[in-house]
């Protein structure tokens with residue numbers, strides 16, 4: 001741990017990729033864990049444009065349920081430690097696959113949300129986007145003032161990642177001297193590919209997870225444990 005603390009202190013640039021595992025200790029269910037969202041809700045079928053096309057009410061019931069769960073969640077020590085690491089670092093980019101905005105609530109600043117935010121709604125007719133934090137939503141599916149159907153402002157399977165944001169994430173991963181990959185099962189692409197991108201750019205890659213993942217064999221250090229427990233210890 002000392003060597004890693006030293007590495008983080010001296011790094012000229014740090015990039016971090018987080019997944020649902022960093023919000024687990026805030027009570028937000030992960031996707032693929034034992035009590036995961038995928039299990040109960042066939043999420044892989046729900047988080048798609050086709051599912052929304054077929055049954056927008058069903059898809060919104062899932063998101064409305066997640067929104068009310070997330071509205072009760074607070075950042076945990078993993079989120080707070082990452083906000084602290086950013087304050088101590090010269091160049092720091094936080095790339096998150098999470099849509100819960102808990103990194104914002106923890107005080108992180110330079111955040112790239114590659115899968116969007118569950119608090120954004122976007123009109124499928126006029127394209128207008130806005131933050132809507134109402135839980136529960138008054139009607140499902142919610143409608144825009146223009147009468148169009150609103151959709152969650154997240155990236156679904158089969159959809160491309162927000163253009164500008166994705167380019168910045170690739171650049172940050174490539175330029176990083178240290179790349180932290182935390183609390184992600186590293187199975188969703190292209191986000192999981194950022195680990196390889198950082199290695200190609202010469203980064204020291206450190207993984208923090210409670211279990212090994214498909215990238216564990218490619219990283220320099222694999223710290224097995226909870227992010228909420230390990231990250232604060234890396235900051236001390």
Ligand code: BV8
Nearest residue numbers: 019020021030031032097157158183184185188189226227
């Ligand atoms: C695209 C937003 C193309 C919505 C999400 C076959 C092979 C390879 C790829 C594909 C394929 N078929 C299709 C694809 C592409 C597909 C994909 O990767 N599929 C996977 C499932 C195989 N990807 C896409 O479709 C992407 N788009 O490719 O577009 C394209 C290109 C150009 C032009 C047009 C189109 C879009 C992907 C984004 C999908 N949206 N979510 C929503 O949230 O509802 S994905 C979803 O999974 C979440 O965003 C989540 O963030 C993401 C990854 O999951 P994790 O965050 O890693 O969470 P998970 O539960 O899986 O893991 C938790 C981890 O934490 C575990 O490892 C656990 O051990 C650990 N953990 C638990 N507790 C702790 C902990 N770690 C530390 N501490 C703890 N306490």
Ligand code: ZN
Nearest residue numbers: 123126144146
């Ligand atoms: Zn509209």
